[in-house]
Amino acid sequence: MNKALRNPLIYVLFILPAFILFLAFFIYPVFTAVNNSFTSWNGISKNVHYIGFDNYVQAFNDLAFWKSVRNNVYFILFSCFIQVPLIIIFSLLIANVKRFKGLYKTAVFMPSIMSTAVIGILWGFIYNPDFGLANEVLGLFGVSPVYWLSDKNWAMISILITNAWQWTGFYIVMVLAAILSIPKELDEAAAIDGATGFQRATKITLPLIMPIVSVVIMLSIAGAMKAADIVLVMTKGGPAGSTDVMATYMIRYAITSFRHGFGNSIAVLIFVFTIIITVLYQVLIAKRTERIEY
Structure with a gap:
């Protein structure tokens, strides 16, 4: 067995299936999308006309596209x-409860396993x-009914709340795992020294869980850039495109309007914008978050 493991071919054979899948379902689609983004193609016919950067120029000159970019920024912020x-607050609260901790963890995690539809x-x-x-609660305070999903002023915030x-709960479980992995001796020593619960949370727990918080922020940014399903289910980008995000803008042209080339150019822009934002975050913020050893 040890002799077999010394053979580099064994490691290649283990890696090869995953590598083939990676090439087939990630690398190839990316290059195909980039190629199609330079075409005027409906996605069906065999006639493909290369038009250079016209799709990108059209996107950058379209106010509706920049509205969708703005809405993605709202998701991130x-x-x-x-x-x-x-x-972080809910994770700290759940970590400090004495009874039914498992029930709380299950309760907050349940929405994450439900279908977005x-x-x-x-x-x-x-x-x-x-x-x-929502309006029943507002009515108790004498507030007039709000048209949450059909009013431009409220539709986007309504979707953001739903998505959050x-x-x-998914992210709470991640942060909670980091909190519970901190040795209790650190908290007990601080308590003996007279530190209050708030001081222990801000001076000990929070700095120690910053690496996992950084991961949560990264995942949130990535999720915000590809958000589409919740928008399609709740508003379909309306009213009047006020809740469109880049992904729904792309779907409208690539699928509904049969402008496959233009839709692929939007997909490439989503990919590029996501890379830029994540790299900036890594360089400016995440890199400062050092791995904590205790």
């Missing part, structure tokens, strides 16, 4: 500055202007 702090329909009932729970509700 909401995730980083509202969702992530709530994740189900969640979109569920929250569609909550946002219903006539009998929805779906994925917050």
